[in-house]
C-alpha cells in the first residue's frame with residue numbers, strides 16, 4: 001500500500017485547518033478567520049485498504065520575524081518539510097501569487113509537492129486560469145490541484161495526487177487510531193478556540209493555554225488548565241465581571257471536550273499573568289515551542 005507523511009504548508013489564512021478538517025473529517029484543528037491560530041503541528045491519520053496517510057498542518061509561514069516565537073515557527077515549518085514524504089503547498093487563489101512563490105522558493109523543497117489553489121469557490125475563471133498558468137512549471141509544483149476546502153469540491157483529486165506521489169510501504173499505525181496526539185493537546189486547542197471566539201485585538205495572540213491536569217476518574221475526566229496572559233488588564237478581561245466570562249468559556253469548552261472524549265468532564269480554568277512570555281526563551285521552552 002501507499003504510506004507516508006504529508007505536511008500541509010501555506011501562508012496564514014490560506015485554509016490549512018479547513019483543508020485538514022475536510023481531509024480527516026473530524027474537528028482536529030481550530031479554524032478562525034484571524035491569522036496565526038495554528039501554533040502546533042496537528043496530525044491526523046487516514047487509513048484505507050489502498051493507503052495510510054499521516055497528515056500534519058504546520059504553523060503559518062510568517063514573512064517577518066517580529067517575535068522569537070515566529071523564528072520557532074519558521075523552524076517548525078522547515079523541520080516539517082524535512083520529515084514529509086509529500087508536501088501540500090496551499091495557496092489562496094486570490095492571494096498575491098508572487099509572494100507565495102517567493103516563500104516556496106526560499107524553503108527549497110526536497111520533497112515532492114502538490115501545489116493546491118484553494119478557495120476556488122470565490123474566484124472567477126480568469127483568475128483561476130491565471131493562477132494555474134503562474135504555477136505551471138515551477139520546480140516545487142510536481143502536481144497542481146484546484147479545490148475548495150470549504151465546499152470540499154476537488155478534495156478527491158487532491159487525494160489522488162497525494163497517493164500518486166507517496167512511496168509504497170507498511171502502515172505505521174493501527175487502523176482505528178485516528179490521531180497520535182495526546183488528549184491534553186486537544187483540550188488546550190478547544191479552550192483556545194473559545195478565547196478566539198470571545199476576545200478581540202491582541203488577547204487571542206498573547207494568551208496561551210496549558211493543561212496541567214488530565215485525570216481519568218470513575219465517572220468523569222478531571223481537567224485543570226491555565227490560561228496564561230501577559231498583563232493584569234488581560235486577566236481582568238478574560239475573567240469578566242464577577243468571573244462571568246471565564247465561566248462561559250469554561251462551560252462551552254467543557255461541552256466541546258465532552259463531545260470529543262465521549263465522557264463527562266470536570267473542567268477547571270485558571271488565569272495567570274506572565275509578562276513577556278513570548279520573548280523569553282526559557283518560557284518558550286517550558287511551554288513546548
Ligand SMILES: Nc1nc2c(ncn2[C@@H]2O[C@H](COP(=O)(O)OP(=O)(O)OP(=O)(O)O)[C@@H](O)[C@H]2O)c(=O)[nH]1
Pocket residue numbers: 010011012013014015016017018019030031032033034035036037038059060118119120121122147148149150151
Ligand atoms: N470561501 C472559502 N473560504 C475558505 C476556504 N478554505 C478556507 N476558507 C476560510 O479562510 C479562513 C482561514 O482558514 P483556516 O483554515 O483557518 O486557515 P489556516 O491556513 O489554517 O490559517 P492559520 O491557522 O492562521 O495558519 C477561514 O475563514 C476559512 O473559513 C475555501 O475553500 N473557500
